[in-house]
Amino acid sequence: MSTKGISLVLFLAFASLVCVSATWKLDQDESKASISMKTDSLLRHVVLFKFKEGTSANDIKKVEDAFTALPSKIPQIKGYEWGLNNSPEGLEKGFTHCFFLTFESEEDRAIYLPHPDHKAFGEVLGPHLDDVLVVDYWTK
DSSP, X not given: OOHHHHHHHHHHHHHHHHHHHHHXXXXXXXHHHHHHHHHHOOEEEEEEEEEOTXXXXXXXXXXXXXXXXXXXXXXXXXEEEEEEOOOTTSOSTTOOXXXXXXXXXXXXXXXXXXXXXXXXXXXXXXXXXXXXXXXXXXXX
């Protein structure tokens, strides 16, 4: 084989090695990003309430206060906020209150759901509740 032929073979071998190395590096980076996204992902628990017609403002306030107390009683709740419907679209279907909880894992949510303080909250809410809608999702 001539010097040019050997040079060409060496060049092609080197170029192939660079391409394989770059592809392997990209695969590693994507795997790390995927792991990171799963690690950074949070479990959101969104709860909407529709109160029975005629429920007093005082009773609604008791429900709000009881729900707001849950994060101090259940350490698995990592984030909490709530608010009243403010949509101009008119699509709320009678739901007035939105409560938004954050968990770090499904295990944390599994502790929260049957937790005695959550059950006690249900006793405060129950007599006034017309309907509830719950949506849970992992953040992306």
